[in-house]
Amino acid sequence: MKVKVISRSADEFTRERSNDLQRVFRNYDPSIRSQEKAVEYVRALNAAKLDKIFARPFIGAMDGHIDAISCMAKNPNHLKGIFSGSMDGDIRLWDISSRRTVCQFPGHQGAVRGLAVSTDGQILVSCGTDCSVRLWNVPVAAPMELGGSTENSAEPISVYVWKNAFWGVDHEWGGERFATVGAQVDIWNHNRSQPIQSFEWGSDSVISVRFNPGEPDLLATSASDRSITLYDLRQSSPVRKMIMMTKTNSLSWNPREPLNFTAANEDGNCYSYDARKLDEAKCVHKDHVSAVMDIDYSPTGREFVTGSYDRTVRIFQYNGGHSREIYHTKRMQRVFCVKFSCDASYVISGSDDTNLRLWKANASEQLGVVLPRERKKHDYHEALKNRYKYLPEVKRIVRHRHLPKPIFKATSLMRAMADARKRKDERRKAHSAPGSIKTKPLRTRRIIKEVE
């Protein structure tokens, strides 16, 4: 007689260390697990709820300025450093981790309008309404010596006074050039006291400028004549101009997709454009109820943050029509500038109430060291939420946000207005000959024309 014996080697069950997990053997046959879908749905629901519970996006405020913050710049080479300039001419370097001022850069007589840092993080460029461009040496971070009270102040390397007030500055990625805008667009070099190149197209003042980080010769500006202009530094002339119905306050190139940029518009929407096809926006990002003041792309290129005059900060997907997240506090006033941190995990906003605020980019993200098992669990929850996001219950929980009353009211009012307009259009269409009235798609509606 043959006797069958279940044999299992001890190696499969013994742990190497006492801290190891016991191995569990499972039969993955789907026929014996009929409830898996239900189980995962419930888990997705719970994950969504947990996200709500753990959503604590606000980390802290950094105060020290005595006037509204007008501009910020992140140090591309140093994660913790962020520069902020205020309307009274004060520039400060902050240490994000300790949320304290590391260094001050006094010198500007009027408001500081633009800040930019070179790619190596050594030189800070500032400009303002006092018609001066100043170059500063960024102090080398001495992590251990932060006694707390030591607020150094730095002297500028060079000061260039020019003909007109400046509205913005941006630094080229990986080079020595930087661009200032005001009455015209000037390209400067670190080592020259005069601009090496100047562009002028139209007579209105230019209010914002951004270099394309992927394609360093490409440059986009927005002007107060409601236009967005592209420049190519290899050519001696501007390239293309597009005029919209409202002014574009700021714009930002997608760092992972050098074709695309997004413009923060005065009408409360953001418009993503392909630089090659300016006659139509690729995507319209709606949600703000007031003018969008500033925009900055995440280094991952998958989302961007906007600050608005309606006192909120929102985070959008690069291809999403509506915001993923809204941040607001009672004390935060008009937001004038926002930045994504270089590791894409924090958002910094500067507002009218003289404070910089530090937010998590992902409201419910766990800070600190996350062990591999923990991370796997988070990933699993994230995947589940993503999978079941279309089901009504999960969708409701994930989308729900508490809004400040004024914004809620404004949103509903705007919706009512939009609905009414739509209704009217539909009726007009219905009562006129077919084909005679064409509704312009939203993507082209706000574009007046493309100027060659």
Added chain:
Amino acid sequence: MADPKRKRRDDGGREKSKKNNKKQKSSDSRAPLKNSGRRKKSGPRLPSSLQKEIERLNPTAALNSDEDIASGDYNVDGEIYGKDVYEFDEERAEEESQKNKRYDQVGVNKFEYELPDELSDDFKDEDLESDHENVDDDGNWETQGEQARGDDSEEEDDGRHTRMLQGITGMPSEAFEDKRKEKKDDVISELYRKSEYNSIPDINVGDGCVSFNDIMDTRRGTSDYSNLRKWGQQVNKARIVHAPLPKSDQAKVERNLAYEHSKKEITQWEPIIKRNREASTILFDENTDLGFSTVGAIASEFEPRTEFERKIAAIVGDNELKEAHKKDGSRLLELNEVSIEDEKERQNRIAKMRCLLFRHEMKAKHIKKIKSKTYHRLLKKDRVKAMSARIEVDPEAAKEFALKQERLRAEERMTLKHKNQNQWAKRILSRGLDNQDEGTRAAIAEQLRRHTELTRKMNSMKDSSSSSSDDTSDDDDDADENLAVSDGDRASKLLEKAKDKTMKVLEEEDEVPKSGLLSLPFMRRGLAKRKEAAAEEAKLALQEYDNSLKNLENPSGSEDTKVASISGRRVFGAAKSQTPDASDKIKSDHFYGGSDSEDGLEAIENSEMVNDRSNNLQNVVMSDPVSIQEDTDTHEDSVFKNLNEIIKDSGPKTTYEVAIFASDTWKKAKNRSDKDADNKNSLKLTGPVRQELKDTEKESEEVSDTDSEGHMVDGILSSGSKFSYKLPSQEELIQQAFACDDVEDDFEKDKQDILNEENPEPEKPILLPGWGQWTDIQQKKGLPSWMLKEHDVAKKKREEALKKRKDANLKHVIISERVDKKAEKLHTKALPYPFTSQEVFDQSLRMPIGPEFNPATTAGALNRPEVVKRPGIIIKPIEFKDPLEKVGWGGEKPKLKNKGNGGKKNTKHQARV
């Protein structure tokens, strides 16, 4: 098509006319437009319907002027009836209106000055169109005029020329007429003729230029003619130089070119972007620089920051020292020089310390010599006080104290000093505690208290393991007592021990090696054989032991034999009845039998019962010596089992008891029990017999049987036999069977119920007397009409709803249309956006992704997020890498799929997603 556009145009026209009005006011001179008169609006207007009416009545009124006709021609749409009736100034004569200007049908002048408004599209289309037309018309007209003028001037010139000729020659002008007519030809011929000699061009001829060919003709036939001609052709091609464009246009062209160029540049990114977007995961945590990798690297970068570090660094980094180290140690010694003063000072310090120590020692000795107890007590008290004070203040002292206490406790546990074990305590206890005075008793109590205090922790720790140790100690005690009790037992004890060991050996032999050489089959067989032999031997030895035991105990008398028999067979009852320490015996037995404590306890509990029975058992033993032998041969455990069985099964026990008490003999009891069994058997036998009887009765079908069943059967059969029975048809049978339940009706009722539930019937209008109207009137009128109407409407609605149901036409089906609210949560209302079909969407949810449902190798890939990044790692902007190159590399980024080959269309689509 026409209607809205027309309106718009109308609007445009209106605006334009307003502008015109303004102009009119500013300057009296008016430039009439193509339709200016009609568009000039002043005063109230009639509604368009009225206008239409009027125009229908007198259509000629609209066409009462040339101007209007012209405008009508121009405006193809025929806006004729859009004219204003109140407009009287339009009737003014054209000439009058254009007094000082040339006739301008379409108002070119006007348009020339009016720039098209860029910002309003409404204007733009129309105006542009009209502009073009105007310009075209105007251009044509203008050129015609110019031509005409040119002709005029020519004629004039000719006139003058003839007059001059007449004056000179005196010939009539007709003579020159023909010449003039053929003038061109003449001139040309003259030119050609002249060209041979004269290269001066004639102004009146051709385009007024000497062509290259003209020059070349002169050289025809010469040697370098062909070369020259070739060169000439080349020059000819490049010859046309356009006039420079206006600056703005030039800039525009430049910009366009530049845009095309930069477009081409950035289009190179397309495949990379496409690939990134299509990748299921983008990793940003690769190629991260984590800083220094080794301790040496970190140390080399070290810079002293604090004061202390700087000092250390100054010493370590001292050049002299370094050199000294590098060479031999002699230099180090030199560096280590000590001055005499320092050495003296050090010696003095040491001497002082020694002196102090000595003094202290002397003092301690002196104190120790003092014999006064009070002094020491006081000293101790002081010490304790100081200690407690220190404990309260100083945590270090407290810790020390705790350590001391711990040590004391440990010592107490080790020495058991206070467990009445010293001589003094033993003596007192031996004398009896009651005889002592109070002081001594208190002292003893105090000592015990102290002991408990010191060992308290130990007790609390030892809770779990107490039982086993107790057992062993008990056993030991028992053994001791046994020894004390009977000296004669010692030999038997020895034997038992020996037996016990053999038993153990026997038991141990059961263990078989599971691996190695000994696990091989032939080795096993050999081992088994050897084991058997050993077992045999052991058994023999056991027998011997037993025999010798018996031999030992037999001569000591009947009681001893009983004991022996008990110990041998593990039956303990017999000894107990005689000896006072029977319970102890039982215990010892158990000890030998493998110390199964539970059994022992049980045995103790049942000791009385066992005692009762012991006599009988003994009797049995005595009467059946053979069985004893057999029992001793068997394993001890089996003996115990027997015992337990005897104890446990109460049934036979009682019988035994009864039997034994009656006759005191086993045989009798056995016989009796046998008899009982027989009785039982006989009783059991009666059952089958009866059944047999029954069977026979049934078979015989005798009514006399008492079985009711049989009676029933009989009854039916008998009734059947009485009437002429006719077999019922199938249908009848079914009808009979389902006589009471009407399935179809039930179903219909059910369906009706469900329908009513899902689409409830409207409530019947109820007459509430006195509500709304006077009662008598109400009664007369009946229900108010609106109520009835409402009811009817509701009824109709219900009927419609019922008709719309899926099961409306299916008679035998109920399809419930009730919505399950709980299930609704699990469905989307519409197909979500990126999905194109329901199946694809369902498919996307089908497979679970959790680690419980997938092996670890795939679960990770299933759950990986779209963007993998680490906090604290700076993500740089994208860098351009040639996509073709990348394909060559192969698996640089394994997570990215679909490399290269990007189409424009796809990217566009992606961008919108």
